[in-house]
Amino acid sequence: MALTNYPPDLLPGTLDLLILRTLVAGSLHGYGIAERLKVVSQDVLQVGESSLYPALQRLLLNGWVKAEWGASENNRRARFYTLTAAGKKRLSAERAEFERLVDAIARVLEMA
């Protein structure tokens, strides 16, 4: 079991990375993104509205996702987010950056 539930903005900008990656598989609405993150991370990453929606707005501002209204599974009106081409580029850039960071942390932890 996890020590505690980490908010995804532990490392700044990580939430953006996670959202972009989640949208690679297809368009999702906000709740869908939060659910997918929760399920895939086995309940470790739980994103609340107060972090998720500002992050989505930030992604919209930068043009990495676009949003459209559509019908959800239970026929309610919801806004679906889709990854743009710029978003895909940003995803690979941020992923590389993140892995670099993780390597650096690992190296520090492994040091003699």
Add this chain to the structure above:
Amino acid sequence: MLKLFRRLHYLFSQRRVEAELAEEIEFHRAQKQTRLEETGVPPAEAAYSTCRALGNVTLAREDARAVWIAPWLAGVRQDLVYAFRALWRQPGFAMIAIGTLAAAIGLNTSLFAIYSAFALRPWPAVPDADRVVTIYNRTGAGDFSRAAFEYFTEHTQSFEGLFVVRRAGDNVLGSGDDETRASWVSGSYFATLHVPMALGRAFGPADDRRDAPAVVAVLDLKIGLE
């Protein structure tokens, strides 16, 4: 650049965008509640999670708004609206204050405009007139010897070109109404100032030499055509 356009677009449709965001968050919350009820949580607890979520919602909306408009900017706008409303309610005071400011600023501006039209006249023939500087010699008689001028011309690294002007006293041509002033200048004058000639040729470095064949005068177009 694109980001700026998106921000401006947000500014213009702010009310609609915020309403949409509220609807979106409400959908999210409703889904969460449905899910909680599905997993057997009693409706009271589901309602409690709703109440707890309200604080989240406000925070979410404020943070989302802060993404588009810097919070300090939104504060400025609020202050301006408030100030305008307050002044509107006190027209007498507003009129006196605005009138005083307008008079003071207007007077200052007109005075300066008049001054600059006379004293800071632009130099129409010369492109980049603001790059022309005057160098004074503060020793001796205050002028430069020919040798000094030639030395500077050869060795300068800060200036595109140098020329000397001699404002001697008796340079008046014509008489009476046709009087006009002339100046003695070095051959580099027109070349350095990048002034093109309308007819004929300008001075050149060749005219500087003591044994130059002729005395060359360049007439300003206004004079020449009369």
